[in-house]
Amino acid sequence: MAVSGRPRALYQRIADKYRGEIADGTLGPGARLPTEAEIAADWDTSRTTAVQGLRVLVNEGLIISDRPRGYFVRSRQPMVYRPQAEFRKRPLSPELDAFLTQMTDDGREAGQRIEVQVITPTDDIRERLRLSERELVAVRRRIRFIDGIPFNINDSHFPLSLVQDSEIMSPEDIARGANTVLAELGYEQVRALDKIQVRMPTPDEADRLQLGPGTPVAVHHCTGYTQDGRPVRAVVNVLPGDRHVIMYERSRPSLGSDPVIRPAAEGDLRTVTELWEHAADWLNSRGIDQWQYPPRSERIKQNIADGECWIVEDDAVPVATITVDKHADSDFWSSEEAAEPALYVHRMVVRRDASGYELGSAMLDWASQRAATQGLQWLRLDAWRDNGDLLTYYSNRGFTHVRTVDAENRRSGALFQRPAGRIQDVGPKLTTRDA
Incomplete structure (x- = not known):
């Protein structure tokens, strides 16, 4: 038997x-x-019950109490907070810092109050900056205002030994940014670790x-690192929840500078079949x-054993595979064609999350060079007859369509x-990378 929930109290309703x-x-x-008396009536x-209900909304930040005038719906015009904008290039001599510029562009009146202190760091800051027990930090304590309202806190901590006697020690705006000053001191930050609580x-x-x-509040902890991994700045941003929208912009990382192609090993059988299955699922979608049948594992296993199956890795992660051999398929190529020395491409697959970087073109160039190095005349392949996009793909990459065989x-x-x-x-x- 269903049991009804407990009725909500009147002040909650x-x-x-x-x-x-x-x-x-x-x-x-x-x-x-309405007034407390009107609500009660x-x-x-x-x-008292009416006041209880209104206090719930005050505590949720939805209304404000302005005695004796009454209760009013809170006006909200949140600031869009973009952590990823920190490392974007700025003019070296801007009129305003990035925050003031953004707010001015949005038609809002912005200001900030800055003070600089030399302090013993908290345990959290000491750990983030990897400081010894006795090391001090310089902290730029900043409150940012929008339309006269304090909107957020931005406290930036620096090892005192790095920034002493620099502009960072002055409680003034640094229009070009403290990050630029750090870079000028020889401590350019190239990456940051973000934590939001x-x-x-x-x-x-x-x-x-x-408040x-x-x-x-959302607390954004940001730690900036130099190229050699040294932490040089630890920031604590405090963002009231009723005044901010946090917006992250993300982009797909590019491939590493030099993807590696290597022969598949015995333990790579599952990797190759997974890449094949991944491609088959995408084609089906x-x-x-094309390829809507189970992978021919025994054939792949033999290709691996014969050194014909290759894997492309990006940052040690397999992202593509290709198989090349010198065997002309008698169902397709004539005996005269088979007599011509050629390298044949099979089972070329690129993971979808690595598409768009022309890895397939790179593998075909690699196979073409390999064929030439071995003194062969042609690079050849047989493509799925009904996949028009695939046929166009090969035509656009320097291949000539010989004919189509309906075997x-x-x-x-x-x-x-x-x-x-x-x-x-x-x-x-x-x-x-040969074996």
Whole structure:
């Protein structure tokens, strides 16, 4: 038997009503709510219960109490906080720092208050900067204001030994940014470690930011590192939840500078079959019937044993595979063609998350060079007859369509070849690592 939930208290239902009206826009920013007495009368309850319900909304940051005028819906115009903008290039002599420039561009009045102190670091800052027990830090304590309201805290800590006597020690704006000053001192930051924690503010944070009750904060801890891995800056940004929207922009990382192609080893059988299955699933999702059968593991195993199967790795992660051999398939190539020395491409696959970098073109260039090095005349392949995009792909990469063969029980048969040694020079250069 179903058991009904416990009824919500009357003050909670009062809060629910006005919360809903704020959410749907019935009560817009700055709108005045009914008085405590009016709410009590509407709900046939005591004024104390009405105050309880209103206090819930105050604690949630939805309304403010402005006695004796009453309760009003809080106006919100959050700042968009973009941590990834930190390392973007700036003019060396800008009129304003990045924060002031952004707010001015948005039509808002911005300001900041900065003080600089030399302090004994907290355990967290000491650990992040890898400081010894007695080392001190210089901290630039900054409160940023928008339209006269303290919006966030930005406290940047630096090992005192690195920044003593620099502009960082002055409680003034550094329009070109403290990061640029650090770089000029020989400590350019090339990467940062970010950690975001959501919690209630400390009393000091609530006081500096003039926070009302019930307002959570997001704390962004950012540690900046030099090329040799030395931490040189530890920042604590405190962002009130009712005043900020955190926005991250992410992009797919590019391939490493020199992807490696190596022969597959016995233990790579599963890697090759997984790459093949991955490609087959993607083809199926596009309505292409190519490779819609289980991988021929025994054949792949033999290719590996014969040194014909190769794997491309990026940062030691397998991202592609190709098989090359000198065996002309008698279903497709004539005896005259088979007599011509050629290298044949099979089972070329690129992981979808590595697509767009022309790895396939790079593998074909690698195979073409390999064929030329071995004194062969052609680089050849047979493609799936019904995959029009694939046929266009090979035509655009210097292959000539020889003919299409409709062999019994075979779905490939579109025959292509290009002279051995012909290089398109498209895509990354593959570094061969022989076994």
